[in-house]
Amino acid sequence: MSVPHSxxxxxxxxxxxxxxxxxxxxxxxxxxxxxxxxxxxPLEFDPFVRLSDPGWPHLFGTDHFGRDSLSRxxxxxxxxxxxxxxSVLIALVVGGLTGMLSAYFxxxxxxxxxxxxxxxxxxxxxxxLVLMTLLERSVLNTIIVIGIVYATTTAxxxxxxxxxxxxxxxxxxxxxxxxxxxxVLFRHILPNLLSPMLVQVSFIFAFAQLQAAALxxxxxxxxxxxPSWGNMLSEERIYVTRAPWLLIFPGALIILSVFSMNLVGDxxxxxxxxxxxxxxxxx
Amino acid sequence: xxxxxxxxxxxLVPTLLAASFLVFMFIHLIxxxxxxxxxxxxxxxxEVAELSRELGLDExxxxxxxxxxxxxxxxxxxxxxxxxxPVLSVIADGAETSILLATMTMFWIVVFGVPIGIxxxxxxxxxxxxxxxxxxxxxxxxxxFWLGLYLILIFSVWLGWFxxxxxPSLADEGGVSNLxxxxxxxxxxAAPNAALIIRLIRASMLDVSREDHVRTARAKGLHxxxxxxKHIFRNALIAVSAAFGFTFAALVSEAVVTETVxxxxxIGRLVVQSILRRDYPVIQGVILIIxxxxxxxxxxxxxxxxxxxxxxxxx
Numbered sequence: 001m002s003v004p005h006s007x008x009x010x011x012x013x014x015x016x017x018x019x020x021x022x023x024x025x026x027x028x029x030x031x032x033x034x035x036x037x038x039x040x041x042p043l044e045f046d047p048f049v050r051l052s053d054p055g056w057p058h059l060f061g062t063d064h065f066g067r068d069s070l071s072r073x074x075x076x077x078x079x080x081x082x083x084x085x086x087s088v089l090i091a092l093v094v095g096g097l098t099g100m101l102s103a104y105f106x107x108x109x110x111x112x113x114x115x116x117x118x119x120x121x122x123x124x125x126x127x128x129l130v131l132m133t134l135l136e137r138s139v140l141n142t143i144i145v146i147g148i149v150y151a152t153t154t155a156x157x158x159x160x161x162x163x164x165x166x167x168x169x170x171x172x173x174x175x176x177x178x179x180x181x182x183x184v185l186f187r188h189i190l191p192n193l194l195s196p197m198l199v200q201v202s203f204i205f206a207f208a209q210l211q212a213a214a215l216x217x218x219x220x221x222x223x224x225x226x227p228s229w230g231n232m233l234s235e236e237r238i239y240v241t242r243a244p245w246l247l248i249f250p251g252a253l254i255i256l257s258v259f260s261m262n263l264v265g266d267x268x269x270x271x272x273x274x275x276x277x278x279x280x281x282x283x
Numbered sequence: 284x285x286x287x288x289x290x291x292x293x294x295l296v297p298t299l300l301a302a303s304f305l306v307f308m309f310i311h312l313i314x315x316x317x318x319x320x321x322x323x324x325x326x327x328x329x330e331v332a333e334l335s336r337e338l339g340l341d342e343x344x345x346x347x348x349x350x351x352x353x354x355x356x357x358x359x360x361x362x363x364x365x366x367x368x369p370v371l372s373v374i375a376d377g378a379e380t381s382i383l384l385a386t387m388t389m390f391w392i393v394v395f396g397v398p399i400g401i402x403x404x405x406x407x408x409x410x411x412x413x414x415x416x417x418x419x420x421x422x423x424x425x426x427x428f429w430l431g432l433y434l435i436l437i438f439s440v441w442l443g444w445f446x447x448x449x450x451p452s453l454a455d456e457g458g459v460s461n462l463x464x465x466x467x468x469x470x471x472x473a474a475p476n477a478a479l480i481i482r483l484i485r486a487s488m489l490d491v492s493r494e495d496h497v498r499t500a501r502a503k504g505l506h507x508x509x510x511x512x513k514h515i516f517r518n519a520l521i522a523v524s525a526a527f528g529f530t531f532a533a534l535v536s537e538a539v540v541t542e543t544v545x546x547x548x549x550i551g552r553l554v555v556q557s558i559l560r561r562d563y564p565v566i567q568g569v570i571l572i573i574x575x576x577x578x579x580x581x582x583x584x585x586x587x588x589x590x591x592x593x594x595x596x597x598x
Contacts, residue, residue, distance in 0.1 A: 130309065259421055
C-alpha cells in the first residue's frame with residue numbers, strides 16, 4: 001500500500017484528526033524555519049515596550065522583559081518538537097528493547113521487568129522530579145528524564161505485545177528454518193510491533209509536552225532563558241491579571257499541539273492489529 | 284482468591300524493598316558527603332561527624348541501608364534541614380490538605396465523569412457523543428497549571444466567588460466552610476482525570492454492550508435505560524472502579540503542580556519547595572511515603588478487582 005493511500009485510510013471520516021495532523025505540520029515548519037519566520041530575536045530585551053498589548057509590530061504582545069512573544073512562541077515550537085521527539089526516541093529505544101528482550105529471553109525478562117516494576121512504583125511526575133533533582137536544568141537532561149519516565153510504560157507495553165507475537169506460528173516457522181535470535185527478534189517480531197508502536201509514539205509525544213510544561217512551571221525543567229511554551233507560561237504567570245494574553249498564546253499552543261497529537265493517535269489506533277488495541281496506553 | 288491475594292502481597296514485598304533502596308540511594312547519588320547534605324549548609328563539623336557515625340557512613344552500603352530501613356520502620360525519617368523538625372511531622376502537616384484535596388477531586392470526577400460517560404456511551408455515534416468525547420480529549424490536553432491560573436483569574440479575581448490561594452485547616456476558624464479554598468484546586472485537578480474516566484466509561488460500556496446478555500436483555504423488551512444502567516453500566520463498573528482507585532493513588536503526586544499554583548500547604552507543594560530549598564531529608568521522606576501509598580492503593584485496587592471479577596484470580 002502506498003504511503004498517501006494509507007494516510008488517507010487513517011484519516012477517512014476523521015476530519016478533526018486530519019486538521020490536527022495539519023496543525024502539527026505547521027508546528028514542524030515553525031520549528032525548522034524559526035530563524036526565518038520569527039520577526040524578532042526571541043532573547044532580546046527591550047524595556048521600552050514591556051508588557052505591550054498584542055498589535056503591530058508585536059502580534060502576540062511582549063513579555064515583562066519586552067521580548068516579542070510571537071518570536072518566543074515560534075522558537076518554542078522548536079523546543080516542543082525537540083523534547084517530544086527526543087523523549088520518544090529514548091522511550092522507544094530503551095523501553096522497546098527492554099520489553100522485547102524481556103519477553104523473548106524469559107530469564108533476562110524476570111530481572112529486567114522487576115526493575116521496570118520498581119521504577120513504575122514511582123508516580124510519573126514524581127519520578128521526573130526526583131531525577132531532575134539529581135541533574136542540572138538543561139534541555140538534554142529534561143529530554144532524558146521524560147524519556148526514562150515513558151521508557152517504563154513502553155517496556156511494559158512492548159513486553160505484553162512481544163509475548164503475544166512469540167506464540168505465533170510465524171515465529172516457530174522462523175526458528176525451524178534456522179533463524180537466529182537476532183533475526184527472529186528484529187526481522188520477524190519487530191516489524192509487527194511497528195504500527196502499534198507508532199500509536200504509542202503519538203501518545204508519548206503528547207504526554208511529554210504536558211510533562212515538560214509542568215517541569216518548566218515548577219522551575220525544574222528547561223533553563224529559564226530557553227524559549228519554550230512552558231517557560232513562557234511559568235515566567236509570565238504573575239502578570240496574569242495585568243496581561244492575560246501573555247498566557248493565552250503559549251497555553252493555546254500547548255493545548256492545540258497535545259490535542260492534535262492525541263487525535264492523530266486515536267485515529268491511528270483504529271487501524272492497528274485488534275489484538276494490540278488493549279495494550280496501548282493513551283487518552 | 285486467597286491464593287491470588289497472598290501471591291500479590293508477596294510479590295509486593297520485594298518491589299517495595301527495591302523501591303525503598305532506590306529512595307535510600309537518592310541521598311548517595313547527590314554529589315557530596317551524605318551527612319553534610321542531610322544537615323544542610325549551617326551544620327558544624329562536629330554535627331556532621333556525629334551524624335556520619337549514626338548513619339554508619341564508614342560501614343558498607345548494605346549496612347547503611349539496613350540501619351536506615353530500621354529507622355524508617357520505627358517512624359524515624361530524619362530531621363528537616365529547613366524546619367528543624369522531624370520529617371514525619373512535617374509531612375503529617377501537609378497530609379490534611381492533600382487528602383481533602385484528593386477526596387474533593389474524586390467527588391468532581393464521579394459527579395461529572397460518570398453521567399457524561401454513560402450518556403456518551405448510550406448515545407454513541409450521535410453528536411452528543413462526539414461533543415463529549417472530543418471535549419474530554421481536549422480537557423486531557425490542557426496543562427493543569429494553565430487551567431488553574433485562569434480559574435483563579437475568572438472566579439477569584441474577576442468574580443470574587445472563591446479564594447485564590449492557601450488553605451486554613453478545618454480545625455481553624457471557619458471550620459467546614461474552609462473547604463471553599465479547595466473548590467478551584469480540586470476542579471483543576473479533576474478536569475484531566477474526569478476526561479480520562481469519561482473516555483474509559485464510554486469504552487468499557489461499549490465493550491459490554493456487545494455481549495450476549497445485553498442482547499438478551501434487549502430482546503426480552505426491557506426499557507433501554509434499565510438495560511444501560513443495570514446490564515451495561517454495572518458490568519462496565521468493574522473496570523471503571525479499578526481506574527478510580529488508580530486515579531486516587533496518582534492524585535497525591537499529580538497534585539504537585541496544582542498545589543503550587545494555589546499555594547496549598549499540601550504534600551505536593553512540600554516536595555517542590557524542599558527540592559528548591561535542597562531540604563534532602565524531606566524530599567527522601569516524602570518520596571518514600573508517596574511510593575508506599577501509591578503501591579498500597581494499587582494493591583488494594585487489584586484485590587478489589589479480583590474479588591469483583593472472579594476471572595482475574597483464576598488466570
